[in-house]
Amino acid sequence: xxxxxxxxxxxKLICINIESNQFEGTxxxxxxxxxxxxxxxxxxxxxxxxxxxxxxxxxxMITFHFTFYGHTIELFIKGQHYVSEFQSExxxxxxxxxxxxxxxxxELFRLVQIQSLNLSHNNFNGTIPKEIGGMKHxxxxxxxxxxxxxxxxxxxxxxxxxxxxxxxxxxxxxxxxIGTQLxxxxxxxxxxxxxxxxxPLNNCTTEEENPxxxxxxxxxxxxxxxxxxxxxxxxxxxxxxxxxxxxxxRKWRHACFRFVDGVGDKLYVTLMVKLNSFHRN
Numbered sequence: 001x002x003x004x005x006x007x008x009x010x011x012k013l014i015c016i017n018i019e020s021n022q023f024e025g026t027x028x029x030x031x032x033x034x035x036x037x038x039x040x041x042x043x044x045x046x047x048x049x050x051x052x053x054x055x056x057x058x059x060x061m062i063t064f065h066f067t068f069y070g071h072t073i074e075l076f077i078k079g080q081h082y083v084s085e086f087q088s089e090x091x092x093x094x095x096x097x098x099x100x101x102x103x104x105x106x107e108l109f110r111l112v113q114i115q116s117l118n119l120s121h122n123n124f125n126g127t128i129p130k131e132i133g134g135m136k137h138x139x140x141x142x143x144x145x146x147x148x149x150x151x152x153x154x155x156x157x158x159x160x161x162x163x164x165x166x167x168x169x170x171x172x173x174x175x176x177x178i179g180t181q182l183x184x185x186x187x188x189x190x191x192x193x194x195x196x197x198x199x200p201l202n203n204c205t206t207e208e209e210n211p212x213x214x215x216x217x218x219x220x221x222x223x224x225x226x227x228x229x230x231x232x233x234x235x236x237x238x239x240x241x242x243x244x245x246x247x248x249x250r251k252w253r254h255a256c257f258r259f260v261d262g263v264g265d266k267l268y269v270t271l272m273v274k275l276n277s278f279h280r281n
């Protein structure tokens with residue numbers, strides 16, 4: 001397990017790489033007091049608990065300052081292992097392969113100089129905040145095999161340098177944003193999210209893909225209902241317009257009654273003439 005240290009030299013570390021060990025317990029907050037830190041790799045241990053909230057202390061992952069260090073280091077970025085000469089302009093943050101849980105600290109997504117972020121194979125949950133769009137230097141992002149949920153933030157389309165993306169095996173939902181580089185990745189970047197649809201998954205229903213042309217029957221029903229409604233309103237307006245006028249205007253009412261009486265008299269006379277003619281014949 002981790003032990004707390006108070007040695008002031010520890011605060012000047014530029015690289016922490018202790019992946020693939022048997023470290024267990026929670027992540028000590030002292031690790032995030034490294035203002036010179038460029039590379040943090042705690043992957044494939046037995047760490048648990050939530051992510052510390054004091055990530056904002058990693059100031060070198062917020063402001064860019066170019067310096068070169070000629071040491072070799074093993075990196076896991078863009079889904080592959082690399083052994084290369086360590087350069088401080090390459091900023092990585094890797095907590096993959098542990099048992100960490102809870103929501104990811106919002107401060108993590110404000111480390112705008114990070115180029116590789118790997119939180120895969122944990123139990124993180126919650127939504128991805130829109131602040132992720134500010135991490136414009138991101139080239140590799142792996143959030144796979146967690147319990148993240150909600151829609152993929154539209155701001156992720158602002159990550160113009162993103163070359164590797166893996167959001168598979170989570171609980172994301174909604175539709176992948178159309179017309180952005182998010183659709184340039186293959187389906188393996190998104191599989192395992194049952195409620196997520198859109199290119200490149202191609203599993204949206206017809207209504208979701210083309211709502212204007214996919215449901216003509218619904219459109220026809222709406223037109224028919226509007227027509228019937230208009231007819232009913234027109235009939236009611238005409239009926240009550242005439243009856244109301246006859247009720248309120250005495251002159252019109254008398255004229256109507258005289259007209260009806262006149263029509264009745266004419267019908268009666270016509271009927272009697274026809275009957276007399278019939279009997280004579």
